[in-house]
Amino acid sequence: MTDFLNALVILANFILVPGLAYGSQLALGALGVTLVYGVLRFSNFAHGETMAFGTMLVILVTWMLQGAGASFGPLPTALLALPIGIAGAVVLCLVTDRLVYRYYRRQRASSVIYLIVSVGVMFVYNGLIRFVIGPRDQNFTDGQRFIMKAREFKNMTGLNEGLAIKTTQAVTLGTAVVTVGIVFWFLNKTRTGKSMRAFSDNEDLALLSGINPDRVVMIAWIMTAALATIAGTLYGLDKSFKPFVYLQLLLPIFAAAIVGGVGNPLGAIAGGFVIAFSELFVTFAYKRVVTYMVPESMAPEGLVQILSTDYKFAVSFMILVIVLLVKPTGIFSGKSL
Amino acid sequence: MKKIILAAVASALIAGPAAADGHGVKIGVLLGFTGPIESLAPDMALAAELAMKEVTDSGAFMGGKSVSAVRGDSTCIDSAAATATAERLITSDKVSGIMGADCSGVTIATLQNVAMAKGVAMISPSATSPALSDLEDNGLFFRTAPSDARQGQVIAEILKERGIKTVAMTYTNNDYGKGLADSIQMNFEKVGGTVTISAAHEDGKADYGAEVGALAQAGGEVLIVAGYLDQGGKGIIQASLDSGSFDTFVLPDGMIGDSLPAAIGSDLDGSFGTVPGTDSPGAAKMSEMAAAAGFANGPFASESYDAAALIMLAMQAAGSTDSADYAKKVMDVANAPGEKIFPGELAKGLKILADGGDIDYVGASAVELIGAGESAGNYREILVKGGENTTARFR
Numbered sequence: 001m002t003d004f005l006n007a008l009v010i011l012a013n014f015i016l017v018p019g020l021a022y023g024s025q026l027a028l029g030a031l032g033v034t035l036v037y038g039v040l041r042f043s044n045f046a047h048g049e050t051m052a053f054g055t056m057l058v059i060l061v062t063w064m065l066q067g068a069g070a071s072f073g074p075l076p077t078a079l080l081a082l083p084i085g086i087a088g089a090v091v092l093c094l095v096t097d098r099l100v101y102r103y104y105r106r107q108r109a110s111s112v113i114y115l116i117v118s119v120g121v122m123f124v125y126n127g128l129i130r131f132v133i134g135p136r137d138q139n140f141t142d143g144q145r146f147i148m149k150a151r152e153f154k155n156m157t158g159l160n161e162g163l164a165i166k167t168t169q170a171v172t173l174g175t176a177v178v179t180v181g182i183v184f185w186f187l188n189k190t191r192t193g194k195s196m197r198a199f200s201d202n203e204d205l206a207l208l209s210g211i212n213p214d215r216v217v218m219i220a221w222i223m224t225a226a227l228a229t230i231a232g233t234l235y236g237l238d239k240s241f242k243p244f245v246y247l248q249l250l251l252p253i254f255a256a257a258i259v260g261g262v263g264n265p266l267g268a269i270a271g272g273f274v275i276a277f278s279e280l281f282v283t284f285a286y287k288r289v290v291t292y293m294v295p296e297s298m299a300p301e302g303l304v305q306i307l308s309t310d311y312k313f314a315v316s317f318m319i320l321v322i323v324l325l326v327k328p329t330g331i332f333s334g335k336s337l
Numbered sequence: 338m339k340k341i342i343l344a345a346v347a348s349a350l351i352a353g354p355a356a357a358d359g360h361g362v363k364i365g366v367l368l369g370f371t372g373p374i375e376s377l378a379p380d381m382a383l384a385a386e387l388a389m390k391e392v393t394d395s396g397a398f399m400g401g402k403s404v405s406a407v408r409g410d411s412t413c414i415d416s417a418a419a420t421a422t423a424e425r426l427i428t429s430d431k432v433s434g435i436m437g438a439d440c441s442g443v444t445i446a447t448l449q450n451v452a453m454a455k456g457v458a459m460i461s462p463s464a465t466s467p468a469l470s471d472l473e474d475n476g477l478f479f480r481t482a483p484s485d486a487r488q489g490q491v492i493a494e495i496l497k498e499r500g501i502k503t504v505a506m507t508y509t510n511n512d513y514g515k516g517l518a519d520s521i522q523m524n525f526e527k528v529g530g531t532v533t534i535s536a537a538h539e540d541g542k543a544d545y546g547a548e549v550g551a552l553a554q555a556g557g558e559v560l561i562v563a564g565y566l567d568q569g570g571k572g573i574i575q576a577s578l579d580s581g582s583f584d585t586f587v588l589p590d591g592m593i594g595d596s597l598p599a600a601i602g603s604d605l606d607g608s609f610g611t612v613p614g615t616d617s618p619g620a621a622k623m624s625e626m627a628a629a630a631g632f633a634n635g636p637f638a639s640e641s642y643d644a645a646a647l648i649m650l651a652m653q654a655a656g657s658t659d660s661a662d663y664a665k666k667v668m669d670v671a672n673a674p675g676e677k678i679f680p681g682e683l684a685k686g687l688k689i690l691a692d693g694g695d696i697d698y699v700g701a702s703a704v705e706l707i708g709a710g711e712s713a714g715n716y717r718e719i720l721v722k723g724g725e726n727t728t729a730r731f732r
Contacts (some may be wrong), residue, residue, distance in 0.1 A: 013580060016548040022544070137567075139600070150581020162581040239543035240572070248542070283547050285554035303534065303555055309547045310510075310537060 002159065007292035009161040013150070015284060019277045021169040021238055024176035027272025028231035029249065030256035031183065031265055032224040038200040038263040039220035040101070042114030043320045047228060048250035049125035053092055054229025055334060056133045056237045058085035059140045066142065074144035075171060076237050085233065089225035096121055097221055105217075122247075129243045138241045143167060161288075168238040179230055180269060183223065187265065200263065225336050248313070252279070255316035261330030270331060275316050283309045362399070362658050364389060364648055365426035366406045367437030368641075369413030373509075373540055373565040374439060376596050377636055380627075381462060382408060384638040384701075385436045385645035387630050388683065392649045395684030397691060399456065399656065404649060411438040414511065414540070416446035423447040425644075427455045434648040435459045435656040436641065441466030442512040448478050458660040460647055460667070462640035465590065466516040470709055477660060479667050481640040481647065481704055482613055485513070488589060489520025491611050491716045491732050492561070494529050496587070497526025500610075501529045504587070505557035507548065507573055509564040510537040517563045517589055533557045540568040545576040554580035561587040566597040578604045585609075588719065593636050598724050605721045609729065612636050614717030615703040616731045619679045623701035626681055639680075639701035646683055647671055650698055653690045671706040673697045 029051060036044040044050075061081035065071075072080050100121060104114060147170055150162025187193040192215075199206040199216045207213060232246060239245075256275045260267025285303040307315070323330060364383050367662035368378040386406045393403040407430045409422040419438055427434045435457060438444040444464035452459045453475050460479045461469075467486040469478070496504065506521065508514035514537065523533045538548045552560060552573075560583040564570030570592050577583040577605040578601070588597070588610030598605050613636075616619065620634075623642060627634040648663075649672040655663035670686075675695030684697045698704055705713040720729040 009555075014546075014553065018546045018580075110686075153581075164579060164581045166579060221598065235543070240575075242541070244541060245543040280547060280550075283551070285551040287554045289554075303551065305551060307529055308536070309551050310539070312547055 001119055002293040003078060005157075006159050006161045006334060008288045009153075009159055009163050010289050010292075013161065013163045015161070015277070015280045016171055017165055019165075019273070019280050020279075021172045021234075023173050023273035025231050025235045025238065025272075026252055026256045026276050027269040028176055028227050028234070028250075029253040029271035030182070030260065030268035030272050032227035032231065033223050033253055033257045034260075034263055034268040035220055035227070037257070039216060040105075041115070042111045042118065043254065043262075044224075045115065045118040045250065046096075046122040046125055047249075047253065048222070048246040049122050049129065050089060050225060050228040051094065051232030051235070051249070052129050052241075052246035053125055054085045054089035054225065055232035055241055055246075056129055056243075057088040058082055058229065058233045059118075059133065059138055059236070059241060061085060062140045062142075074145060074167065075231055076143045076168065078140055078142075078233055078237055079171070082230065082233060086229045088225045090222050091222040093225040095220065097217065120328075126247070133242055133243070138236075140241065141168065141237050150190045166238070168234075172234040172238055175230060175234060178225065183265065186223075196220065202234070251313060252276075252316045255320045259319055259330055261332035264330070264332045267330050267332035274331075275319060278319055279312050279315045282306045282315050283312050310332070358625045361405055361651070362649075363405055363407050363430060363432045364645060365409055365423070365430065365432035365435040366645075367409045367419070367423060367426065367435050368439045369443075370408070370410045372411075372413035372415070372593070373568040374413050376567055376594055378439065379438070380632050380635040381641040382406070383630065383632040384623075384627065384634070384642040385462075387626065388642045388649070388680075391681070391683045392646075392687065395687055397684055397687040398414075398649060399653060399658070406436075406645075407432055408634050409437075411440070411443045411447070413440040413443060416443050419443035419447050420450045423451040427451060427457050431674045432457070433652070434542070434660060434663075436648060437461060438462045439591075439637075440511075440513055441469060441516065445469065445472065445512060446716050448472070448474060452477055456660055458648065458651075458664040458667070460644040462644040463590075463637040464513075466512045467520055468512060468516055470711060472656055474709070477664050479644075479647070479664075479698075479706060479710035481643045481702060481712050482637065483712040483716075485517040486520045487714035488517060488611060488716065489522075489524040491714075491718075492521050492587060492589065493524035493530065495609065495611070495718060496525060496559075497528045501530070501558050501600060503533055503557045504559050504561055505533050505552045505555050505583070506535045506561040506563065507538050507552055508535070509591070510539055513560045513591065516596065517591075518561075521561060521563070521589075526671045538564065538569045538573060540565060542569065542572065545569065545572040546580065549573060549576040549580060549582050552577070553580065554614040557583075559583065559585045560585055561589070562592055563589050564591060568590045571597060571600060574601060574605070587719075590636065593719055593726060595635075595726065598721055598726060603724055606723065608721045610719045610721075610726075611716045611732075612719060613640060613702060613712070613715065614731065615715040617699065617703040617715075619699050619701045619703060623680045630642045634701075642680060643698070643700035643704050646680075646700055647698060647704070650678075650683070650686055650690065650696065653687050668706055668710060670696055671698050671704050 062078045084235045148165040150164040153163040195211045256271035260271025285305040370444040389404040411419040441464045465485045508518035586608040590612045593612040624634040651663040651666040654666040675697040680701045716732045
């Protein structure tokens, strides 16, 4: 029995807890991608950099708050700085829309052109971020680091294996649940949210029934910027902030959005967790788990690992390819908001 | 009027090449001012430039010539960028020798693609890959850093003395990491230890949770992190501590620097490592000189000073700044017989050589070149204590 519990604790420590946190971060990111796709009808490659930009503002404000001696008890100070970061990212997105995307909207440009334009926007953001905060690692996590340390858990339960839960992991999950709740309430219950869904579903019909397209686009950008900043900050708190990393994060985020069904908010969230857990499941070495579960004579020599961790990013690619081949609309049949 | 112009042009033409030849000798300083060891490179460059200043000030170098440094960025990891920089140093800055490069991968690339093609000698202060020991180099390459084959032995010894039987190991995915990891594994298994896993990690990622997961499952009393302190190495250690996978880490030379204990904090206490270093009188003298010049005698700074000094002493011995001539003299000035030369005594060394005498350059890192021209290898055993790197002993 203890062997079984030990095996479960290993899985919880290395897959369940990190997977929930990483999945929430991907889900929030994918939600932003899916919103832009639903309303503006293009894949926003600048989304990763929007996340980095918002996070950068949060970091700068966090440093100011820390300098002024403010803190948020056991929680990271960055949560207090979040609203200012969101406001900054919203301004950035709206200015970009006014200067860049609106022109192409008026031209009724095809989504491929939009996509390339967003790549250009990505490079501009990228330069801007490195200009302001530099390319290096930035540390802005403070407050209590652990809710539960591995050693404390061992002492408490008497098991061989430890379970560590970081404060940032709990904060990530909590913030993600609240944020997703607000987004769904907004989309399903408010008049503006309903008009957004209508616009996404059928643009011409929505225009005929008197929905103001500029307003819908503006709200979509505001929500995207807010989601991107929250996702980016949570990722930065949980792991570390480095501008390049958000570019790498773009792939799993897009994979999550597409796997779930692009344009479908529910799909984005499911997709985030599917991608996060697949990455962890496929690259985890199950040696000790199996050793606990089987009789001693059958204990494995090797690592019992499906793929080396070097291939972590390849996992999102593989899932992406499989989904596009088997069910191109994604799990939740996307393309409508 | 015509004559004056003609005379002016003629004198300019004569003065041109004369000025280029001048009294100055240029030496390239090719180090990773950006990239994974950017926190080490400035001190290394300053140490090399300190040696050049000392030689210039002595007035004894090849009849009073001055030596100046030309810095170039090797990036540590980008071979194409390093090759382009070396190309510029040699063709446009016309350096007579290169103090560098730093990381093993870019050192191999610049040596094979540029230095050998142009016939310019290189002395690296910090490329430690065993692959460089038997690489064809036309007699142009030397290093004041020992091969990692030696570091592997030292780490295996330390592990054995501490009674550690099983280790997990991760290395940065490049020539340096792979070479060092192989050497540690070979030597540790020779003394009866077991390496449960030797897995590569990529630098520049935010999250090393999955990598650490695999390492933790393989198990081991300690985790050997053959990476870089400003990069993936730090991420691996942080993720290991976060998930409670390992408490003690073994830190080879790429992981030794003040920024690591500062970033990780007290959790790193009890971890240990190795970095080239010696308790010879030269090391203490070097630290004094570095402090007086306003920089820290950090990792590989002594080796950099010695690399630059060796280039200049060999030039003096050969009486030529042509690599083909002075490269043959490097081993002579570095090894016995002859008068021992410590840092700060370069003027004395230059005079002895000018008078036709013999010197044995000891320098700051107790230089003794063996084999194909690499340091025999003295190591400082580091113990992290109270959030600082402290010296446990010398090996």
